[in-house]
Amino acid sequence: MTQLDLEERPANKLGRPLDVTRDADILDAALDVLAEVGYEGMTIDMVAARAKAGKATLYRRWPSKTELVIDAVACMKNSDIDFDRLPDTGTLRGDFLSMMKPPTIRDVEHKMRVMAGLISLISRNPELAEAARAAVVAPRAEVNRRFLQRAIDRGEIRADIDIPFVANISPSMVTYRTMMLGRPVDRDFLVKILDQVVLPAVGLGPHHKG
Amino acid sequence: MTQLDLEERPANKLGRPLDVTRDADILDAALDVLAEVGYEGMTIDMVAARAKAGKATLYRRWPSKTELVIDAVACMKNSDIDFDRLPDTGTLRGDFLSMMKPPTIRDVEHKMRVMAGLISLISRNPELAEAARAAVVAPRAEVNRRFLQRAIDRGEIRADIDIPFVANISPSMVTYRTMMLGRPVDRDFLVKILDQVVLPAVGLGPHHKG
DNA sequence: TATATACGGTACCGGACAGTTCCGGAACTT
DNA sequence: AAGTTCCGGAACTGTCCGGTACCGTATATA
Numbered sequence: 001m002t003q004l005d006l007e008e009r010p011a012n013k014l015g016r017p018l019d020v021t022r023d024a025d026i027l028d029a030a031l032d033v034l035a036e037v038g039y040e041g042m043t044i045d046m047v048a049a050r051a052k053a054g055k056a057t058l059y060r061r062w063p064s065k066t067e068l069v070i071d072a073v074a075c076m077k078n079s080d081i082d083f084d085r086l087p088d089t090g091t092l093r094g095d096f097l098s099m100m101k102p103p104t105i106r107d108v109e110h111k112m113r114v115m116a117g118l119i120s121l122i123s124r125n126p127e128l129a130e131a132a133r134a135a136v137v138a139p140r141a142e143v144n145r146r147f148l149q150r151a152i153d154r155g156e157i158r159a160d161i162d163i164p165f166v167a168n169i170s171p172s173m174v175t176y177r178t179m180m181l182g183r184p185v186d187r188d189f190l191v192k193i194l195d196q197v198v199l200p201a202v203g204l205g206p207h208h209k210g
Numbered sequence: 211m212t213q214l215d216l217e218e219r220p221a222n223k224l225g226r227p228l229d230v231t232r233d234a235d236i237l238d239a240a241l242d243v244l245a246e247v248g249y250e251g252m253t254i255d256m257v258a259a260r261a262k263a264g265k266a267t268l269y270r271r272w273p274s275k276t277e278l279v280i281d282a283v284a285c286m287k288n289s290d291i292d293f294d295r296l297p298d299t300g301t302l303r304g305d306f307l308s309m310m311k312p313p314t315i316r317d318v319e320h321k322m323r324v325m326a327g328l329i330s331l332i333s334r335n336p337e338l339a340e341a342a343r344a345a346v347v348a349p350r351a352e353v354n355r356r357f358l359q360r361a362i363d364r365g366e367i368r369a370d371i372d373i374p375f376v377a378n379i380s381p382s383m384v385t386y387r388t389m390m391l392g393r394p395v396d397r398d399f400l401v402k403i404l405d406q407v408v409l410p411a412v413g414l415g416p417h418h419k420g
Numbered sequence: 421t422a423t424a425t426a427c428g429g430t431a432c433c434g435g436a437c438a439g440t441t442c443c444g445g446a447a448c449t450t
Numbered sequence: 451a452a453g454t455t456c457c458g459g460a461a462c463t464g465t466c467c468g469g470t471a472c473c474g475t476a477t478a479t480a
Contacts, residue, residue: 015425016477038330040250054428119329119389120248137390169407176382179329180347200410225455226447264458
């Protein structure tokens with residue numbers, strides 16, 4: 001049950017056609033509610049009201065609350081990062097720093113809030129867990145992996161670095177700070193992770209900052 | 211509403227007294243259910259059934275589901291660590307390794323499962339959030355802080371290390387691996403965090419393993 | 421115009437569950 | 451023995467909410 005299904009819907013000639021523009025409104029409303037009250041606190045009526053839609057309009061598109069949420073989470077995947085045009089500053093530190101602009105940080109914070117609303121489900125609904133991982137976790141780790149691979153290719157760091165492992169350091173600390181400590185993630189914190197944890201882990205001490 | 215209240219309860223002379231031994235059974239049952247199905251999935255009937263108790267027995271002790279859960283979470287605080295008898299191996303690495311015995315790892319896994327069942331509430335119920343933090347997060351970070359302070363005192367690592375920051379590295383990565391990636395935490399992973407992340411972050415490279 | 425389906429909105433249904441009440445029996449005080 | 455409060459268990463109540471049905475209206479085809 002993805003957006004593909006909406007396009008695959010047979011174009012019945014008769015009657016008023018589905019207003020495709022409502023889909024995005026509903027999905028956005030679902031994400032908002034999800035971020036505010038979590039999956040269990042979210043009701044279909046809340047989503048419908050926020051999207052100024054009728055419940056029937058929602059159920060005409062998604063068969064259940066769960067499917068709606070899976071779709072909503074999946075659709076926030078590519079809001080921010082363009083993998084084909086990642087900045088290339090020439091140093092690992094510069095690459096990482098380029099991903100710490102305010103809009104990116106805001107995007108991270110929003111996704112973290114949605115994620116917090118889903119966590120209790122993740123261990124109990126594998127399909128939703130996968131959608132959430134693909135949308136929130138995977139893209140950031142993927143960016144980190146590419147930066148690390150480039151650093152290896154140019155000889156900046158050792159080639160035997162465990163890329164997936166190191167790529168998860170920063171997401172781990174950001175997630176923990178947000179969900180467990182309930183403290184905000186600002187640029188200073190991200191830079192601190194970079195300089196005091198990630199770079200030392202790949203053998204670039206404080207003096208290699210370049 | 212803590213266990214103190216149970217002791218403070220006026221010892222009415224009349225009638226059958228409260229069977230204090232039921233409290234622990236009920237709290238343990240609550241933690242089990244919490245770890246299995248999460249807060250929203252947990253019902254009072256489940257807890258009562260697991261503890262072989264009647265619902266009335268639960269409501270005679272706690273005024274609501276939320277209070278019961280807060281108490282249950284708070285009561286798992288001191289299950290494992292004795293802060294007055296922390297091992298002292300003489301090296302930072304040895305100290306950390308001493309906390310990676312199988313029983314300790316199992317304790318961590320159990321607490322993580324409970325925590326996962328609570329996460330969606332943490333941003334919405336500050337009292338519960340604090341109980342959860344005090345029971346799950348704080349003890350481990352506190353151990354790490356003491357080990358780091360000792361390492362500073364004996365001159366093993368630099369004195370300007372940000373102890374609270376570094377103490378959160380390992381909890382962060384363990385939490386992330388459990389909740390986001392849904393993968394198990396074994397000793398190898400913990401050692402990897404220690405050798406490839408924490409020790410480099412305090413200036414002890416792979417060759418200082420001692 | 422006639423037909424068909426979507427729209428926002430509302431009313432309703434049925435199940436799940438927090439919390440209450442009562443039962444017959446047990447444990448304690450006086 | 452009488453009175454009181456506990457016990458496990460079960461029945462009950464009130465509410466919430468996912469999901470369905472239907473309304474009058476809007477927008478499409480033929």
